[in-house]
Amino acid sequence: MRRACITGGAGFIGSNLADRLLADGVEVVVLDDFRTGRRAFLRDAAEHPRFRLVEGDVLSPGVLEDALAGCDWVFHLQANADVRHGLEHPQLDLEQNTIATSKVLEAMREAGVANIVFSSTGSVYGEPEVFPTPEDAPFPLQTSLYGASKLACEGLIAAYATGFSITGVICRFVSILGERYTHGHVIDFVRSLKDDPKAITVLGDGKQEKSYLYVQDCIEAILTAAARHEGEGGAHVYNLGTDETVIVDESLGLITDRLGCSPTVRHTGGARGWAGDSPLIRLDTSKIRSLGWAPRLTIAEAIGKTVDWLEHNEHVWQPQVRA
Numbered sequence: 059m060r061r062a063c064i065t066g067g068a069g070f071i072g073s074n075l076a077d078r079l080l081a082d083g084v085e086v087v088v089l090d091d092f093r094t095g096r097r098a099f100l101r102d103a104a105e106h107p108r109f110r111l112v113e114g115d116v117l118s119p120g121v122l123e124d125a126l127a128g129c130d131w132v133f134h135l136q137a138n139a140d141v142r143h144g145l146e147h148p149q150l151d152l153e154q155n156t157i158a159t160s161k162v163l164e165a166m167r168e169a170g171v172a173n174i175v176f177s178s179t180g181s182v183y184g185e186p187e188v189f190p191t192p193e194d195a196p197f198p199l200q201t202s203l204y205g206a207s208k209l210a211c212e213g214l215i216a217a218y219a220t221g222f223s224i225t226g227v228i229c230r231f232v233s234i235l236g237e238r239y240t241h242g243h244v245i246d247f248v249r250s251l252k253d254d255p256k257a258i259t260v261l262g263d264g265k266q267e268k269s270y271l272y273v274q275d276c277i278e279a280i281l282t283a284a285a286r287h288e289g290e291g292g293a294h295v296y297n298l299g300t301d302e303t304v305i306v307d308e309s310l311g312l313i314t315d316r317l318g319c320s321p322t323v324r325h326t327g328g329a330r331g332w333a334g335d336s337p338l339i340r341l342d343t344s345k346i347r348s349l350g351w352a353p354r355l356t357i358a359e360a361i362g363k364t365v366d367w368l369e370h371n372e373h374v375w376q377p378q379v380r381a
């Protein structure tokens with residue numbers, strides 16, 4: 059790997075990946091328009107001589123062409139990354155995930171970029187029947203516009219890999235935790251408890267069983283899979299997660315212990331927190347483990363690190379200011 063473009067590189071996972079690739083000696087181009095990403099997350103990277111920022115929308119003409127020039131890898135992390143609000147904006151996942159990915163693939167073809175890592179999601183499994191869920195689970199029925207849009211991206215990547223000899227590494231993440239975390243249930247709970255430490259509302263019955271992965275473990279897994287398949291051609295799918303799960307109420311307990319509060323908990327009820335919420339996520343991670351990767355942190359440790367980081371980085375509580 060010589061020069062890598064990270065689309066969405068100012069975001070939670072992308073900015074951590076940028077720091078890691080710079081430390082590994084790679085030239086890094088971050089493409090981002092800061093709609094959810096943060097300038098502060100790139101503060102260290104921006105000082106680096108091997109770093110370049112291309113500020114713009116992936117859907118705007120010329121932006122991808124600029125960012126991808128001379129790259130041998132694309133880490134395509136740009137997306138609407140929030141699964142929950144698809145039904146409020148039914149075109150959003152299609153435009154920001156599927157159409158954006160097709161633009162990335164076309165720009166790669168034109169620029170001759172050979173390899174792509176794609177940030178997919180365990181949400182593509184919908185509500186699976188097999189647990190732990192392997193990569194080759196029976197073709198899943200979709201339950202969210204987010205998952206459906208990401209599955210369409212995977213299809214495009216596999217078709218480009220077949221048709222244009224690129225290499226696609228498709229990583230289906232569980233929910234990611236850690237430093238620079240800006241969206242998901244941990245920040246929702248922490249924000250709510252900061253407002254009112256005495257009471258909190260949990261969406262659903264609190265019994266939803268989920269899996270999480272620490273961001274540095276996620277990055278290590280991505281880079282392990284990328285190194286294994288560089289230049290090989292074809293599409294290669296990996297689940298990225300831990301073998302552990304926690305139920306939402308346990309997760310809330312870990313957060314309240316960390317914050318030192320004991321609120322009254324009200325559940326909105328039902329097995330799902332929202333339409334498209336999967337009551338049980340447990341992925342089979344034996345394929346990525348077979349490459350020698352293993353997570354270093356437990357889910358409890360990752361939640362603890364996330365809460366600590368949120369407490370020490372109040373700027374993520376502030377509304378996003380775009381230049």
Ligand SMILES: NC(=O)c1ccc[n+]([C@@H]2O[C@H](COP(=O)([O-])OP(=O)(O)OC[C@H]3O[C@@H](n4cnc5c(N)ncnc54)[C@H](O)[C@@H]3O)[C@@H](O)[C@H]2O)c1
Pocket residue numbers: 065066067068069070071072089090091092093094095096114115116117134135136137138139140154158177178179180231232233234235240242
């Ligand atoms: N965080 C998770 O738990 C999780 C789980 C599964 C999959 N993923 C996937 O991983 C990727 C990264 O997620 P994240 O949590 O870092 O999200 P994030 O929102 O922090 O990062 C996304 C980045 O993309 C940028 N962006 C969005 N639309 C853009 C556009 N049109 N043009 C230019 N930049 C744009 C945002 O400004 C942001 O910096 C996403 O593709 C997401 O779907 C994340």
